[in-house]
Amino acid sequence: MGGIGIWQLLIVLVIVFMLFGTKRLKGLGADVGDAIQGFRKSMGNGPATDEAVSPVKPQAPLQADSVQHTERQR
Numbered sequence: 001m002g003g004i005g006i007w008q009l010l011i012v013l014v015i016v017f018m019l020f021g022t023k024r025l026k027g028l029g030a031d032v033g034d035a036i037q038g039f040r041k042s043m044g045n046g047p048a049t050d051e052a053v054s055p056v057k058p059q060a061p062l063q064a065d066s067v068q069h070t071e072r073q074r
Helices: 006-043 064-073
Strands: none
C-alpha cells in the first residue's frame, strides 16, 4: 500500500506510448541524453572527447613458474 506496483507502472507506460508514440519518445530520449552529456562536460566531470578516455592495457597473466622463481630468490 502506498507504493507503485508493477501493474500500475505498466499501465502508465502503455498510456505514454499511446499518447506520444515511439518515434517521439526516441527523440526525447536522445535529447535528454545530449543534455546530460552537456551538463557533465560543463561541470568538468565527463570527458570532453572520446580521446580523453585512456584505454586499459591488458597485462599478461602470471605464470606459476615465475611466482615460484621469485619466492626462491627471497
